[in-house]
Amino acid sequence: MTMSLEEESRLLYGMLFSLKSFSNRISPLDVQEGVQCYTTNKYKMTLFETPTSLKFVCNTDVNAPGVNEMLQKLYTQVYVEYVIRNPECKPAEPITSELFKAKLDETVRMSPAFSSKAA
Amino acid sequence: MHRVLEDPEQYPISLKFGWPKLSTNEKIFLASMFYPLFAIASQLSPEPRSSGIQVLETASYQLHCFQTLTGVKFLAVVDPRQTGVEALLRRLHELYADFALKNPFYSLEMPIRCELFDTHVRSALESAEKLGVANV
Numbered sequence: 001m002t003m004s005l006e007e008e009s010r011l012l013y014g015m016l017f018s019l020k021s022f023s024n025r026i027s028p029l030d031v032q033e034g035v036q037c038y039t040t041n042k043y044k045m046t047l048f049e050t051p052t053s054l055k056f057v058c059n060t061d062v063n064a065p066g067v068n069e070m071l072q073k074l075y076t077q078v079y080v081e082y083v084i085r086n087p088e089c090k091p092a093e094p095i096t097s098e099l100f101k102a103k104l105d106e107t108v109r110m111s112p113a114f115s116s117k118a119a
Numbered sequence: 120m121h122r123v124l125e126d127p128e129q130y131p132i133s134l135k136f137g138w139p140k141l142s143t144n145e146k147i148f149l150a151s152m153f154y155p156l157f158a159i160a161s162q163l164s165p166e167p168r169s170s171g172i173q174v175l176e177t178a179s180y181q182l183h184c185f186q187t188l189t190g191v192k193f194l195a196v197v198d199p200r201q202t203g204v205e206a207l208l209r210r211l212h213e214l215y216a217d218f219a220l221k222n223p224f225y226s227l228e229m230p231i232r233c234e235l236f237d238t239h240v241r242s243a244l245e246s247a248e249k250l251g252v253a254n255v
Contacts (some may be wrong), residue, residue, distance in 0.1 A: 008163065015159045021153045023177055028196055033178040039156050040160055042169035 002040035016047065032104060036068065050073055054079075073111075078103045143230050153194070157184070187212055207247045216237045 002012075016035075022034050034117040037046040039062055047072035056071040056079075082100040083089045089097055110112055141149070157171035175182040176199070183209035185193045193208045193215075218236035218242060219225050 011159060012163055013154060016165065017151065019156055019175075022156060023175065023182075025152070026149050026196060027177070027180060029179045031179055036176045036178060036200075038172045040164065040170045040173055040177040042164055042166045045160070045163075059163075068185070092200065106159065 010065035016057070033099065040119055046071060048075065050075060058113075066112040070107065070113060074104065074107055078107055137251060150192075150194075153184075153192075157186075157192070183208060185209065187211065191215070201247075207243065210243050210247075211240065214243060 019035050019038075023081050034049050035047055039043055039045075042062070044062045044064065046060065046067040047057050048068060050056075051089070054075070056074055058067055058071055060067050067088075078100065080101055082097060083095055086097055086100075089095055153172075161169045161171045171186065172182075174184070174185055178219070179199075181197050181199050181204075183195045183197060183204040185205065187193070191212070193211050195204055195208055197204055214236060215231075218232045218233055218239060222233055222236075225231065
């Protein structure tokens, strides 16, 4: 299946948006907590949303462990450190920082989800 | 409510607490919201030929979806600790085939209004509930 990155991100954003309103409507409880992940027979999508509704999404293998923790770590230790504290990175613009890219790569490689796939 | 509880003649009593039931229209509305999500999830897959959403998890509940070969979807909203939901949905499919499809008065695509189906669904849910906590 071929889809450009832009097309895919648009589709994903639209989907997450409607997923959120759907899950709030169908929720049997009053407390409305966002979607954490969904699973299909081929992959698992994990979503981590910050209180400022910044969304971190990762598609993994169905059985990949600790993806949510990894996304939280990406936010607190990579995004905040290397994007928020970087005066060169403007909000609402694509991140071009090479240091961010390197740290992102390192964190993902260190996570249990990455190593379990290689095993 | 209190009057019922205070009246000794009412006992033994069995109480069930739950969310107010959704109307049929609301259910159809939610189902029509789920349908595109299901389709997009299979399109967004990094691997080809993925199914749609099977389990949707949030912190407070899980939504399980079982799609039959003919494309009918069975959905269950359950507590995250509930087990055996897959089996429950398969059982519901069986009941649907037995009591709705084999019923000559049932017309396809319409809400199922059949007492026999309802009682069997209820007993299936109750037996699933004994194994864990279920809520549909």
